[in-house]
Amino acid sequence: MPTGCYGFATPDLVEVPGLLRQVADSSPVLRMTQQRGASVVLQDTLTDEQTSYPLPQALGDVHVDRATLTARFTSPTPLPHDHLVHPHMARVAAVAARWLGWQALHAGAFEYAGGAWGVLGERNAGKSSLMAQLHVLGLPIITDDVAVVQEGMVVPGPGIVDLREGAAQHFGLGVPLGVVGRRARWRVPVPPAGPAPLRGWILPTWGEPAITALPLRMRVPLLAANRAVPLPPVAPADFFALAGVPVIVWSRPREWPRMEASTRDLLSELAAGTY
Numbered sequence: 390m391p392t393g394c395y396g397f398a399t400p401d402l403v404e405v406p407g408l409l410r411q412v413a414d415s416s417p418v419l420r421m422t423q424q425r426g427a428s429v430v431l432q433d434t435l436t437d438e439q440t441s442y443p444l445p446q447a448l449g450d451v452h453v454d455r456a457t458l459t460a461r462f463t464s465p466t467p468l469p470h471d472h473l474v475h476p477h478m479a480r481v482a483a484v485a486a487r488w489l490g491w492q493a494l495h496a497g498a499f500e501y502a503g504g505a506w507g508v509l510g511e512r513n514a515g516k517s518s519l520m521a522q523l524h525v526l527g528l529p530i531i532t533d534d535v536a537v538v539q540e541g542m543v544v545p546g547p548g549i550v551d552l553r554e555g556a557a558q559h560f561g562l563g564v565p566l567g568v569v570g571r572r573a574r575w576r577v578p579v580p581p582a583g584p585a586p587l588r589g590w591i592l593p594t595w596g597e598p599a600i601t602a603l604p605l606r607m608r609v610p611l612l613a614a615n616r617a618v619p620l621p622p623v624a625p626a627d628f629f630a631l632a633g634v635p636v637i638v639w640s641r642p643r644e645w646p647r648m649e650a651s652t653r654d655l656l657s658e659l660a661a662g663t664y
Contacts, residue, residue, distance in 0.1 A: 391416060394474070395482035395537045396491065396544040397458075402478075404470040407578050410545045419485055420459040421478065423467050435620055440484045444477070445571045453481055455488045475547045476570040479535040483617035486537045490624040492631055493617040496536040496590070497550075498543045500529040502659045504588030505543035507536045509615050509636075515593050518556040521577060522652045525560060529582040535617050538631065542584045550577040559645045589635040589664065591655070596640040598651055600658050608632035635664035 391398040392409040397419035402409065430450035433442040440453040449464025460481040462468060468477065483493035497508040497520045508516045517533060524530050532546030552575040557563040563575025592603065592611065603611065609632045622628040637658070641651035658664070 390414065393419070394478070394545055394547050395486065395493075395532075395535065396539055397482060397485065399474075399478070402470050402474055405474050408471055408474045408547045408549060410548060410581055417458060417485075417489065419482065420457065421462070421473055421481070422459060423462045423464070423473075425465065425467070426463045427465065428463060435484075435618065437488070437620075442480070446568065451477070451481065453484050455485075458485055458488075460485075472569050475549060475551065475576075476534065476574075479546070480617070482537065483535050487618045487620065487623055490627065492538040492622065492624075492628055494536050494538075494612065494615045494631075495534070495617050496615060497533045498531040498536045498585075499523045500531055500582060500585045501656060502588060502662070503586075505531055505536075505585035506588055506659065507543065507590045509590055509592050509611065510594075515595070517550055517552055518559075518648070519591075519593055519652065520550045521552055521556055521560050521562060522648055524550055524577065524579050525562075526649075526652065526656075529585075530579040531582045531585060538587055538627075539584075540627075541587055541630070543587055544584045545582050548579050548581060550579055551575070552577060555645075559648070587631070587634055589637060589659075590631075592636060592638045594638060594640045595643050597642065598654065599638075599640040600655060601638045602664050603636035603638055605632070608636050611636065637664055 390411045393399040393412045398416040401421045428450040430441050430443045438455045443450045453460045486493040497516050498505045510516045533550045537544050552563045557575035562577045566574045
């Protein structure tokens with residue numbers, strides 16, 4: 390069975406034990422190639438046929454081609470395959486997923502209470518710290534960074550949770566990678582997980598403990614703001630279907646000692662099936 394993530398087989402990525410997941414034989418092949426050279430891309434270009442953008446930290450640039458489903462990385466020195474898988478593949482996969490009519494959102498996802506729960510939120514909203522807490526509690530982590538939805542199913546991303554320093558220190562987890570992409574990272578391996586039907590979305594916020602449902606009229610704007618590719622969806626009906634499941638606003642305190650208890654409260658609410 391081929392290996393890959395985000396719904397794609399990635400035969401070019403071979404030096405990444407534990408990061409890739411098994412995917413179906415019928416999965417489309419996403420080629421990931423590299424060449425040495427100086428970056429010539431200064432800004433993002435997003436179209437329905439070609440996408441190119443510079444990599445963070447002046448590492449190089451990426452060209453993604455729709456016709457061949459190929460991402461070509463150009464950099465002065467080759468990028469390690471595990472860095473290609475994460476974080477760099479997330480954006481490539483989101484672009485390719487959109488071309489295929491799939492939905493890709495900036496979100497993690499875990500499996501619980503009969504399906505997959507996506508975790509939305511802006512940077513520093515605590516998405517990955519929640520994913521780490523769920524991992525510690527034994528829940529399957531489907532994806533940490535980008536949630537790709539195919540026909541109502543959330544498909545697995547790489548087999549990791551990617552932490553910041555504070556979360557890594559709190560949980561005592563993670564291999565320090567240094568700065569990869571835009572920030573320093575601590576990588577936590579997680580067990581394999583399979584695809585799961587989309588059950589709902591969680592929007593973490595900071596504050597006193599509270600769990601509420603987001604009104605239906607506010608779901609589509611929230612999901613639109615979290616699209617992984619800022620272009621209109623190729624399959625609009627499938628995108629609007631993402632708003633047909635509950636969106637739970639989860640407010641919790643910033644204090645690390647209260648993280649586990651507030652997460653257990655959230656899981657109890659999800660298990661009760663109130664939403």
